Each structure stands twice: as structure tokens, then as C-alpha cells.
Amino acid sequence: MPPTTSVKPRAVVLSGPSGSGKSTLIAELFKEYPTAFAFSISHTTRSPRAGEQNGREYHFVARSDMENMLNRGEFLESTEFSGNLYGTSKKAVDDVAQTGRICLLDVDKQGVKNIRKTNLSALYIFISPPSYEILEQRLRGRQTENEAAIEKRLKEAKESMEFSKEPGMYDHVILNDQLEVAYQSLKNILRKDIDGVLEQQKATNTAK
């Protein structure tokens, strides 16, 4: 039998204000489809923490090496945080696609802008909270940020909501009011992508 031609799955870029529910929805996808999705491994110039392994949590690189890679245009998006560079390389995303999984990218609006400028084949989805009041409640309920961080996130949320209306940025907007409804919408949007990946995996396993 001729080998089945495998098509590399396209990446999925998820964005939305902090607290809108991206991690929650992504966790649901991983739970229901443990083999269909994966995250790419980012690069960073920060030092590895105890227990972290190069190529697993991050690709740990020297600043000069990362700057050279940036100059060569090897990153889809990058940012500086607390004096360290972080970025998603084109190769890291392609590495996930090579394994036959859908690469999930959870990025802010600047990340979306930057990735849109590249030739990455991806679907762009915005996760929207039902209102600022509910977003605030969820951020407070999560108990992961102090007051200053919550204020900062709420301010950024306004900008991110405005940005979501810019034409040509997002392919879909999902309103995360009832979690189950939002999750079903996300699955419907990704239906063909998920089925394609699972069929491909089935064919590969059968051929083994």
C-alpha cells in the first residue's frame, strides 16, 4: 500500500483578556482529546529553575543566540519580561505539526498582531468574557493575582476587547458565558481539524 500522505495540521491561536477562560477551555480540549493537541516549546534567556529541563519546559538559550535568531526572523512572536527574552520560534510550532498534533498558541494581542504578519497557517480565535464585571469577578475568584495585577489586567482587557474588533485579526469570537456552551462552540469551530488529526493518527497506527 502506498504511504498515506499526511497533511500537517494548522495551528490554533487563542487569545483574549486575562481571566476570559483560555486555560480552562484548553484544559477541556486536552482532557477530551489527549492526543490531538500540544503546546510548542518556547525559547527563553532566563536560567532554568530546579527541575526544569532544556527542550522540555523551554529551550534555554543565551541572549546573544536568541538575538541572532530574532534578527534572522526565526520567531513568530517574542517579548521581554523581567529582563529576559521569551519567544515562540517558527520551528517550535512546526515541530508540533510534524508530530501530527494541532499546536495551540495562547498569546496576547501583540502576539496575534505579530503572528498575523508571518506566513503561519493558523486559525485565530478570541475568547471573550460576557462583561467586565464578570471578568473582574473571575479574576478575583481565581485568587492568583494581587490588586495591582487585577487592575492592570482589567485595563489590558479593555484594549484587548477593542482589538478583537479589528478586521482581519480573528476568524472567530467565542463568548465565554456558560463554560459548557463556550466549549461546544470551540469544538464546533475545531471539528474538522480535530477529526483530521484523529483520522491521521488512526491511519498511522493501523499501518504500523
Ligand SMILES: Nc1ncnc2c1ncn2[C@@H]1O[C@H](COP(=O)(O)OP(=O)(O)OP(=O)(O)O)[C@@H](O)[C@H]1O
Ligand atoms: N464560563 C465560565 N464561568 C465561570 N467561571 C469561569 C468560566 N470560564 C472560566 N472561569 C473561571 O475564570 C477564571 C479565569 O479563567 P482562566 O484561568 O481559564 O483564564 P485565562 O484566560 O486562561 O487567564 P490568563 O490569560 O490570565 O491565564 C478561572 O478561575 C476559571 O475557573
